Amino acid sequence: MTKNKFHELYSQNKTRPFVLHLVRAYSPVSKIKKVWEETEDPSKMKCCCCKTPLISLEEIYTKTVKDEEVALRSFQYFMDCSLNPEIHKDDKREDSPLIKAIDGKLQAFTGEGTETMICLSCAKELILFTTDKLFSGDKQITFAINKEIIKDFPELKDSLIVDTANYKHSNQLVKKEKKQTATLGDFMDAKTKKALGLIE
Numbered sequence: 001m002t003k004n005k006f007h008e009l010y011s012q013n014k015t016r017p018f019v020l021h022l023v024r025a026y027s028p029v030s031k032i033k034k035v036w037e038e039t040e041d042p043s044k045m046k047c048c049c050c051k052t053p054l055i056s057l058e059e060i061y062t063k064t065v066k067d068e069e070v071a072l073r074s075f076q077y078f079m080d081c082s083l084n085p086e087i088h089k090d091d092k093r094e095d096s097p098l099i100k101a102i103d104g105k106l107q108a109f110t111g112e113g114t115e116t117m118i119c120l121s122c123a124k125e126l127i128l129f130t131t132d133k134l135f136s137g138d139k140q141i142t143f144a145i146n147k148e149i150i151k152d153f154p155e156l157k158d159s160l161i162v163d164t165a166n167y168k169h170s171n172q173l174v175k176k177e178k179k180q181t182a183t184l185g186d187f188m189d190a191k192t193k194k195a196l197g198l199i200e
Contacts, residue, residue, distance in 0.1 A: 005049060005122075006129035016140075022048075022118075023130050024144050025111030032123055035108035045108060048116040049126075054108035063101045073097040 006022075009015040026032050038056045039045060045054045064070050074097045080087060106119045118126070133141035 004125040004129060006126055007132075010129070010133075019129075020140060020144055021114065022111075022116065022126055023141060024148055025114035025116065026118065026123065026126055027130050027145055027148060029127060031112045032109050032118075033111070035110050035117060044115075045105075045117065047106070047119040047122055049118060049122040052119050053103070053105045054117055054119060055102050055105035056108055060102055060107075064098055067101065070097060070101045074101075 006019055010019045035054070035056045037058050045056070046052065047054055064074065077097050081091075108117045109120065109123050110117050130141060130145070134145060
């Protein structure tokens with residue numbers, strides 16, 4: 001897999017805790033949510049990774065849908081694009097009236113248990129990074145993900161337990177071994193058992 005900015009940040013001891021925080025906050029993917037309301041401090045509306053300016057859905061709505069002039073220009077632009085695609089084939093993203101209205105900002109996303117915000121491209125890179133580290137067997141990422149799984153599914157606590165006594169920098173996960181046995185009766189339905197005389 002191609003390495004991205006999260007691989008580089010994770011390889012440095014100074015920024016590793018931040019990456020682990022992001023992994024816990026944005027994994028699994030269902031934790032990633034769009035930011036609906038603008039924050040009190042507009043300076044916080046930046047991607048925590050690439051520093052790209054971000055925008056909330058509320059602000060998008062205010063600057064585009066509520067503004068009749070922008071809405072009309074956007075409608076005309078999209079109709080032109082639909083009816084005469086050749087006219088606008090060389091247009092860039094920035095040429096759209098909607099993008100101009102929101103000053104080229106990107107949609108803000110956030111996770112659970114964090115005040116950070118992230119753009120869509122960084123969220124995708126974080127997911128790819130997390131997947132890569134899980135498949136390569138990275139102990140810290142595996143530990144972080146398993147802790148999140150146990151939070152969501154407490155019934156799995158018996159099969160995956162966190163060894164807090166040995167948890168230092170290795171973040172080891174200890175699997176509880178259960179000896180499971182199967183009997184012939186486990187694989188037979190009631191009719192077969194009755195035919196063999198095992199049950200009445």
